Amino acid sequence: MQQSGTLYIVATPIGNLDDASSRMRQVLAAVDCIACEDTRHSGRLLTHLGIRKPLVSLHEHNEAERVPGLIAALASGENVALVSDAGTPLLSDPGFPLVRSAVASGIPVCPVPGPNAAIAALSASGIAPEPFRFLGFPPRQPGARRRYFESLAEVEDTLIFYESIHRLAATLADLCQTLGAERSACVGRELTKRHEQLRHGDLAELADWAAHAPEARKGEAVIVVAGAPANDPDEVLQGEGARAINTDALLRALSEALAPRKAAQVAAKATGLPKNALYQRLLALKGDDST
Known part of the structure; x- marks a missing residue:
């Protein structure tokens, strides 16, 4: 552990609990409290690890009111861990206002790296790993989503999105329409879990699969899309x-x-x-x- 009054940004398993690192366990066992997206979800993880710590909910609906109290605790010398429901905090998850306030207040911030769904999918996608852009969740509304994808049509970087399984088919159809049916892509579903699946193909093939395959309606999804061909x-x-x-x-x-x-x-x-x-x-x- 570092000096007292440190904010630890702790990555947790995205599915397979065996991905919990020994350092992750040590930090969670040593801090004074844990700020988490869902206290019930994180509580089950801590029970699995045999750790008992005070949990403070920190999510998109209460960040503004929670951050001052957590900063005050850190300033008084308490160590606080920030976790999300799965993977690395802040990446399409809450926590940025807390980290920003800690940095602005001169509070030490220490990352405890570990699982991340975007990087896991990219590493197994067979698509150029760099440069890449992680873009989180695309807009939910069809019109806004298509306009958003159109703005990315000429980007040469590999693109990485998260998507709700309920919108996967529609999102892949929109990507096919806006970026081109032959653009290479990969969908990672239920990564590190028992029913993990990596589906490779072009956007037309993946859109057709998502529209018809029963398994494409279950689990969590990461979409990796090849960048636009470089112009000479x-x-x-x-x-x-x-x-x-x-x-x-x-x-x-x-x-x-x-x-x-x-x-x-x-x-x-x-x-x-x-x-x-x-x-x-x-x-x-x-x-x-x-x-």
Whole structure:
């Protein structure tokens, strides 16, 4: 244990209780109290571990009122552990206001790493592991969800989502429609549990599976989607927009007054060409000019 008055961010098993680390057990057994998403759920975990500690509920509906009391306890020298129902706290789970307040108050914050569903699914997905974006739960309403996915259509990073099993089929259908039926993906269901399943395929195949397979309606789900294919700046800049305007000259002129990313953004509006491709082209031009 570190000095007194430390906030421990403790990852707990996402399903298989044998994933509980010895350090996790030691920290939970040593702290003065445990802030948890659901006292009943965390109580069962502590009973399994043979640990008895005061539990304080901390969830999205009471964080504002709970944080001051927990900060006061930490400031007085008590050690507090923060856990969620499963996995690493804060990632689509409560706790960020508490951690932010602790950091702002100069209270030591110590991570106790462990299970995480997003990383577990990514590691077994067969999809490029980096760079990736963890995006949590997508919007629940169909229209907002589709617009959200459309905004990600050109992102080249691997995308990771959590989704309720009740919306899995609809979400995969929307991903198929907005990102493209042939985009590679993987669905991890019931990770580390008895009925664990990793389903690989393109979005069309996975959407069809989720719409018809009985098992796709049970458990918790993680969706991993391959990023958009990288654009070759030299190929992209040969399009119709490039014939209408001297793209290289435009980029050079804009870069004299603007930062590279802003110059690429303005050039994208003027030419209709992808911003990322223009940015990479500008970097290449600057490299040529410096030699």
